[in-house]
Amino acid sequence: MEHLIREDRGVLVISLTGDVDLESSPRARTVLLECVGQNRTVFVDMSAIAYIDSSGVASLVEAFQSARKGGNRFALVAVSEVALRVLQLARLDRIFPIHASLNDAFADDA
Amino acid sequence: MDINDAVSEERGTRLTQGLGLLADMGRDFADTRDIEGTLTRALTRITEYLDSEGGALFLLEDEGRILRCHASVGVIRIDGLTLPFDHGVVGNVVLTSQARIVRDVTSDPNFDNTVDNRTGFSTRSILCAPMSIKDECIGAIEVINKRGRDGRFEPADLALLEILCSSAAMALLNARLTASLVEQERVRREIELAAEIQRNLLPAALASDFPLFGLNIPARSVSGDFYDYFTLADGRIAWCLGDVSGKGINAALLMAKTASLYRCLGKTETSPRHLLARINDEICETATRGMFVTLVGGIYDPVADKVCFANAGHEPPLYHARDGSFREFEAAAPPLGILAVGDDTKMFPEIELSLKGGAFYVFTDGVTEGALASGEPLGAEGVRQALRDNAKLPLNDRIATIARLLDRDDGALHDDITLLGIDAARPAGTPSDEEQADLPFLYRFAARAELLQGARNAVRDYLTKKGAAENDANDVVLAIDEACQNVIRHAYCGMEAGDIVLEMALAGSHLIVDVRDFAPEIDDITLAPRKLDETRPGGLGTHFMREIMDEVAFLRPSDGIGNLLRMMKQIPVSPVVTKL
The missing domain is CATH 3.30.565.10 (Histidine kinase-like ATPase, C-terminal domain)
Known part of the structure; x- marks a missing residue:
């Protein structure tokens, strides 16, 4: 798994790429929690996720809960088909705010 | 001490010495590699022991036609001297396998004075006993001119010499047997090495989806069959399969030469007819009488799935098309090594064949003529049937299956089995x-x-x-x-x-x-x-x-x-x- 953090219109956009699995999810968790900890809106670009397992989903859940606790916005953006299937299996597809694209996410914010 | 006591004591001493001598000789023979040296030492002691002026040991050679002196001591030195097997007192003893005392050579009709005349030595008396084991006489030991007393050998001397001779014969035969076993072992090891070198001449197994696969099972340790394949710089694959006339080491050596020539020349000469012509002339130049090589050599283009080959006097290669039909390609050229062709490269005509997903096989007559468990030869039709039956197997398993029809556990393999297949559709390693x-x-x-x-x-x-x-x-x-x-x-x-x-x-x-x-x-x-x-x-x-x-x-x-x-x-x- 690779990750990239950039700032776009005041929002931290984290792009996760590749396999988010038992080996890489601790890194994903650290990155997500650090961004969320900055008290800012965080979008996770999931378009390039090739695989995600329960540990990866758990990292997203933890970051989401942490953001909510701090009153910050946390959304998943452009979720790849594979990742969406896993979120559906976990019945989390209706719990996470999910947007088809980054623009949609910003539009929703406006 | 009276005279009788003295005589019996002397006899006792001689007997003890005789037994000691026998034992020493046995030991000496048992742990020697130097048979000639041991024979000379034994002869020296026998001659001294019998108080004689000289002694000689003769062995039958040249399938029993001559007697050659292998050791001589004392006054006569005739090492290497040869006599006709029936000549002289020695010849007579060997011929009859009977020990003899000749107390006065002048009165013995068998005595031959040639040696005396040549050496200037004067033989007076001879004691000679055969070296024999059971009924086989391998030579004789003679001692000459008893010293002291009346210069005559006694019957007791003869009896002792007979015992010493048979002991020496036994030791000599043992030594010869050991030497031949050592030699056999040495030859076996060398053949083993030759076989290993030969195996290394065959190509190493390549990636499992490689479209060519070959197999060689020698009937003996070394083989006159070979196959090879290697990838050229342009991605095409050069291949060949050949069979050297005859069997054994000479065939194996010509096989090694031909295989090396193919691999070496085949890297630059990629036209089969030119390549076969060159190899043919190379083999002709240093032809060993009457030996030749049948060979099919060619190029496989994996992109076009096409072979181009020439057949020099070999068993026809077989094409098994996708529709199940077979086609044979009879040799249109003589075997390699019979006639130099020089620039006449039309001698080995090329055939081009598109495989179109079919398979192409080359094999030696060890396959077609190999016997099935029933004793019947596999035959050309049997080969086709086996290829048909196993067409769905990957190439390596298919070829191994056919080889197993012939190379069974009953050890009835009489000729080398060698097969080479080309099949891009089901290469080696693909599961059926x-x-x-x-x-x-x-x-x-x-x-x-x-x-x-x-x-x-x-x-x-x-x-x-x-x-x-x-x-x-x-x-x-x-x-x-x-x-x-x-x-x-x-x-x-x-x-x-x-x-x-x-x-x-x-x-x-x-x-x-x-x-x-x-x-x-x-x-x-x-x-x-x-x-x-x-x-x-x-x-x-x-x-x-x-x-x-x-x-x-x-x-x-x-x-x-x-x-x-x-x-x-x-x-x-x-x-x-x-x-x-």
Whole structure:
């Protein structure tokens, strides 16, 4: 798994790429929690996720809960088909705010 | 001491000395490699012991036609002297196998004075005994001119010499036997080495999907057959298969020469007719009388699936087309090594053949003439039938199957078996349709997080190959990955990671997956799925497993070690598209 953090219109956009699995999810968790900890809106670009397992989903859940606790916005953006299937299996597809694209996410914010 | 006592004491001493001499000789012979030296030492002691002026040891040679002096001591030195086998007193003794005393040579008709005349020595008396074992006489020892007293040999001397002679004969035969065993062993080792060098001349096994495969089973340790293939710079593959006339070491040496020439010249000369002409002339230049090589050599173009080859006096290659038909290619040229052709490169005409997904075989007459278990030869028709019967096997198994028809455990292989096949559609190492259908999945890896990706890839490959849809494959990959994570996190937790074994079979649309570990037994309550209304992490993996699979069950492994998780699911599969 690779990750990239950039700032776009005041929002931290984290792009996760590749396999988010038992080996890489601790890194994903650290990155997500650090961004969320900055008290800012965080979008996770999931378009390039090739695989995600329960540990990866758990990292997203933890970051989401942490953001909510701090009153910050946390959304998943452009979720790849594979990742969406896993979120559906976990019945989390209706719990996470999910947007088809980054623009949609910003539009929703406006 | 009276005279009688003195005589009997002297006899006793002589007897003891005689026995001692016998024992010493036996020991000396037993641990010597230098037979001639030992014979000379033995002769010296016998001559001294019998108080004689000289002695000589003759052995029959040249299939018993001559007697050659192998050792001589004392006043006569005639080492290397040869006599006709029936000549002189020695010849007479060898001929009759009877020991003799000649007290006065002048009165013996067998005595030959040639040696005396040549050496200037004057022989007066001779004691001679045959070296024989059972009925076989291998030579004789003679001692000459008794010293002291009246210069005459006594019957007791003769009896002693007879014993010493038979002992020397026995030792000599033993030594000869040992030497021949040592020689045999040496030759065997050298042939073994030659065979190993020969095996190394054959090409090394290449990647499993390589379109060529060859097999050589020598009837003896060395072979006159060979095959070779190697990839050229442009990606085409040069190949050949040949059979040297005759068998044994000489055939093996010519095989080595031809194979080396092919490999060396074949790298630059890629036209089969030019190449065969050059090799032919090279072999002719240093031809060994009457030996020749039949050979089919050519080029395979894997892109066009096309062969171009020339046949020099060899058994016809066989093309097995996709429609099941066969076609033979009779030799249009003589074997290599018979007639130099110089610039006449039309001598070895080329044939071009598009394989169109079919297979091409070259083999030696050891295959067509090889005997089946019934004793009947396999024959050209038998070869076709076997190729037809085994057409669905990958190339290497197909060729090995045919070889096994002939090279059975009964050891009845009389001629070398050599086969070479070209088949891009079912190259070596590809599983047959039947195997592909039944092939279970087995993947073992250490229970570590960083190895999960490899396991996932293997599982996904297997399911895709078996015709599972992408979404189903992804789901099953997730379920198996979660099961493995449970093993890593719960079963082996805090311990040095053991292995995880994944076994999987997809028969029809029924998928069974076994995830096995070797950790202490775990309680599956810890793996209970989470309640879905909770969003806290944990238990989610087990939920995935249960959600994706139709059944998830913890079983006790039959050997009682570790944990076994079995998951089952019905998944629709599309017909498997096999590579043809």
